[in-house]
Amino acid sequence: MDKKLNVLHIVRRYGPTGGMERYVWEVTRELAKAGHDVSVLCEACCTDTRPENIHVHELGEQVSKPRWLGHLRFSKCVHKWLQDHGKPDTIIHSHERTGNHHVTTFHSPPFARIKDAPWWKKLSPRVQTNLWLERREVCSSQVKAVVPNSAMTASLLSRYYPCIGKRMAKSVPPGVSPGPKRSDRPVPHDAGVIGFIGREWKRKGLDIAALAVAELRKKRPGLEFRVAGPEPDEIRHLFTNWDGGFRLLGQIDSSELYPQLDLLLHPARQEPYGMVIAEAMAAGVPVVISDQCGIAPEVPNRMGAVCPLNALAQDWSMACEKHIGTSFPTDVRNWQLVALDYIHLYQSLAQNAAH
Numbered sequence: 001m002d003k004k005l006n007v008l009h010i011v012r013r014y015g016p017t018g019g020m021e022r023y024v025w026e027v028t029r030e031l032a033k034a035g036h037d038v039s040v041l042c043e044a045c046c047t048d049t050r051p052e053n054i055h056v057h058e059l060g061e062q063v064s065k066p067r068w069l070g071h072l073r074f075s076k077c078v079h080k081w082l083q084d085h086g087k088p089d090t091i092i093h094s095h096e097r098t099g100n101h102h103v104t105t106f107h108s109p110p111f112a113r114i115k116d117a118p119w120w121k122k123l124s125p126r127v128q129t130n131l132w133l134e135r136r137e138v139c140s141s142q143v144k145a146v147v148p149n150s151a152m153t154a155s156l157l158s159r160y161y162p163c164i165g166k167r168m169a170k171s172v173p174p175g176v177s178p179g180p181k182r183s184d185r186p187v188p189h190d191a192g193v194i195g196f197i198g199r200e201w202k203r204k205g206l207d208i209a210a211l212a213v214a215e216l217r218k219k220r221p222g223l224e225f226r227v228a229g230p231e232p233d234e235i236r237h238l239f240t241n242w243d244g245g246f247r248l249l250g251q252i253d254s255s256e257l258y259p260q261l262d263l264l265l266h267p268a269r270q271e272p273y274g275m276v277i278a279e280a281m282a283a284g285v286p287v288v289i290s291d292q293c294g295i296a297p298e299v300p301n302r303m304g305a306v307c308p309l310n311a312l313a314q315d316w317s318m319a320c321e322k323h324i325g326t327s328f329p330t331d332v333r334n335w336q337l338v339a340l341d342y343i344h345l346y347q348s349l350a351q352n353a354a355h
Contacts, residue, residue, distance in 0.1 A: 003030040005346050006087065010094040010101065012074055014056060015043040015046030019275050020107040023174050023338075024095055028054055030339030039090075041078060057081065068126045071097040071133055083182050091346050097133040102349065104137050105172070108272045112160035122316070136326075139163040147172050147342075150273045150294025167284040169345055173295070174275055175335035179255040182284040187262045187325030191222030194320060195261040195285075197254050197276040198268075199229040203307075205267035205290060206230070210238045212265060212316030217245055219321065226260070228252050258283035263324040267316060268293050269309060288319045302328045 009028050016022040025047075032038045032053040034065075039055040050056055059077045064070040075098045082100050084093070085333070094101035111130045114122060121127070138146050138161050146164050148154035148171045157164060194213055198204035206227065213225040213278060225246040227235065232248035239246050249257070254276065264280040265286045271293040278295060280287050287304035289296060296306045304326075305319040 003347070003350070005031075005343070005350070006039075006090045006303045007031060007036060008041060008090050008092050010041045010078055010092065010096055010098055011105055012043045012070075012096055013046050014040050014044070017046045019174070019273075020095055021046070022275075023105075023107065025051075026175060026177070027334040027342060028337050030335050031342070033336075034339060034343065036343070041081060043074065043077075048322065050153060057085070064210040066126065067194075068129045068133075072129060075133065079226075094137070099133075099136045099140055100142070101137075102142060103145045103147060103169075103345065104143060105149065106153050106157060106272075109153060109156050109270065110134060110160050113156065115160065135163075136163070138167075143167060143344055144352075145169045145187065147345070149173055151297060152294040153272055157208050163215055170341075172338060172341045172345075173273060173298070174278065175338040176275075176278050176282040176332050177255075177335065178332070179279070179283060180259045181282075181330065182259045182261065184284075184327045185325075188222065190220050191224070192220060192262040192324050193224050193226060193260055194263045194265050194324065195226045195228065195257060195280075196265055197228045198266070199251065201227075201230040201235055203268065203270055205269055206235060207238055207291075208267040208313075208316065209265045211313040212267070212320060213246075214242065215313045215317035215335065216320050217353040219317075222243075226257065228254055228257055252280065255283075258285050261285045263288060263304075263320055265316070265320060266290070266293065267307070267309065271295075282330055282332045284327065284330050286328070288323060290318065302326070 010023055011024045013021050016025045028038050028040055029051050041057050043059050045056050045058055062073045078098050079100055089341055092101040093103040095105050112135050115125055146167050147169045148157055150171050154171050196206055198211045217223045228249045232250055264285050266277055266289040268290050273294040277287050277289055283305050290309045291306050291308055292309050299306055304323050307316060307319055
C-alpha cells in the first residue's frame with residue numbers, strides 16, 4: 001500500500017440516512033478498509049453500530065432550522081473543534097458549508113444559481129448568507145480541490161465560480177452497494193410493473209411520471225405503478241382519476257423493490273446525480289429518466305432512455321413502452337472504486353504540498 005493517509009471527513013449526520021450521508025458513510029468505511037487513518041467530525045453518528053477503525057467525533061446536534069443558520073452554526077462548531085484538536089498532517093475533506101477544509105465534495109447544484117433570479121429574490125439574509133457560505137467553501141485559499149458528484153454539477157460550478165480554476169477535480173459519482181437483482185423474466189404485452197422512488201416527489205417529477213404511466217395504461221391495462229418514498233396521503237391526489245393500477249408504498253427499503261420492477265421512471269426536474277437510477281441499473285432494471293439528472297450521460301441505450309424534461313406524456317409513455325422489461329448485463333461501480341478515486345486525489349495533494 002502507498003503511504004498511509006490521515007483524512008478527516010466532515011458531515012453533519014454520519015450514517016446511511018440520505019444520499020450525501022450514505023456517500024460519506026461508504027467512502028470513509030472503504031478508506032479505513034484500505035488501511036488509512038480515517039476520522040469523521042459530525043453533529044451526530046446516526047447508526048447503532050459505529051464502523052470499525054474510524055474515529056467519530058460528535059459535536060452535538062444543533063438547531064437545524066432555519067437551514068441557513070444551521071449551516072452557519074455547524075461551521076462555527078467545526079472551526080472551534082479544529083482549532084482545539086486539528087492535526088497539521090491531516091487532509092480535511094468536507095461535505096458541508098464549512099471553511100477549514102482542503103477538499104470539498106458537491107452533492108447538489110450550487111446555490112449560486114439564485115443569481116439568475118430577479119433581484120428582489122436575492123435580498124434576504126438567507127440568500128446572502130448561503131451565497132457567502134458557498135463562495136467560502138469553494139474559493140477560500142486553503143481549498144485545494146473541489147469535487148463535483150457529476151459532470152452536470154461540475155458544469156454549474158465552473159459557470160458560477162470561475163475562481164475554482166485548476167482546483168476543480170474530476171467528478172466522483174457515487175457507488176452502488178450489492179443487492180438483489182431483477183430476474184430475466186418476460187413482461188406480458190398488456191401489463192408490467194413501473195416504479196418511482198423519491199421522497200422529494202415534486203422535484204423528482206412524480207406528477208410527470210403519473211401522467212406518463214396513465215398514458216401507457218391505455219395500451220397496457222394491466223400495468224401497475226408502484227411509488228416509494230412519499231407519504232401516501234401526500235400524493236394520493238395525483239391518482240384521483242385512476243381506477244386501480246397503482247400502489248403507494250411510502251418509505252420502504254428500495255433495494256427490495258428493484259427486483260419487482262420492469263422499469264424505473266425518473267423524470268426529475270432537478271437531480272444532481274440520481275442514486276436510485278444507478279441502483280436500478282445495477283439491479284438489472286431499465287430506466288427512463290429526464291435530461292436534468294446528473295447521471296444521464298452514464299445511461300447507455302441498452303439500459304434505458306433519457307428524455308427532455310419538457311417531453312409530452314405520450315413521449316414519456318413511448319420511451320417506457322420501448323424499454324420496459326429490457327434485459328442487460330449489469331456493470332456496477334462499487335464504493336471501493338469511489339474510495340480509490342479519492343485516495344488518488346489525496347495522494348496528489350500530499351505530493352504537491354511536499355514540493
